[in-house]
């Protein structure tokens with residue numbers, strides 16, 4: 001009987017994915033299975049309200065029979081500070097400079113709590129379980145309303161000094177170029193995010209650009225072409241700096257991969273040819289879908 005009980009115990013990590021409008025709280029196994037999930041809205045009127053709903057969600061997912069909690073991982077929009085455990089989510093003013101790590105540690109009783117950028121969470125999940133399996137030097141990027149990235153170097157998850165390594169969206173590729181949301185000019189994100197491709201075409205969101213491009217609208221295709229060509233420049237720089245073997249692309253813009261992907265591949269191949277590195281760099285579509293941020297946060301909870 002005791003042996004049977006032992007066999008059904010599962011190791012899992014508490015995973016928290018801080019998104020633009022909601023916070024997903026889950027229990028994730030090493031294989032990426034989501035055993036439990038409880039989403040809360042971050043569009044609330046006070047920090048107390050937000051924190052008490054987080055306490056409720058953590059308590060809900062953590063109390064599961066047959067589960068051993070081994071750690072916790074938090075993925076959040078950057079910039080983060082991995083040592084202070086703070087996040088600075090633009091869309092959640094209640095949590096600016098709030099030490100979410102300390103809070104989660106206290107509420108859950110889990111000692112090992114790590115925080116990473118949301119794009120790093122996707123990169124790590126794709127490296128362990130998705131399109132990046134078998135890669136050694138990988139960058140995973142998220143092309144969405146903004147652009148983020150995360151890095152694996154020599155087979156190890158590389159977060160950098162403060163936890164923000166791989167922030168390709170704010171690498172500068174056009175001197176004196178378009179103003180970026182970060183305050184800098186000429187960032188990759190200022191051209192290549194879904195939001196900025198939409199702005200270039202004169203609409204609110206990337207879905208509208210993709211829909212027009214599907215109908216053969218040449219201005220829509222040109223807006224995508226411009227964004228993808230600037231992103232390819234950013235990727236060229238990343239490959240040149242880190243000698244990557246694999247790049248995995250995910251995020252909301254990839255929902256329109258029928259129109260976006262061939263254009264990105266065209267520009268990427270052109271840049272790689274010019275770089276003239278030995279060997280090919282694989283450009284791959286992310287395969288883990290919309291749960292990759294939550295799964296990646298959970299997988300990071302397993303890193304001791």
Ligand SMILES: [Zn+2]
Pocket residue numbers: 169170171180181182183184187189190
């Ligand atoms: Zn920027």
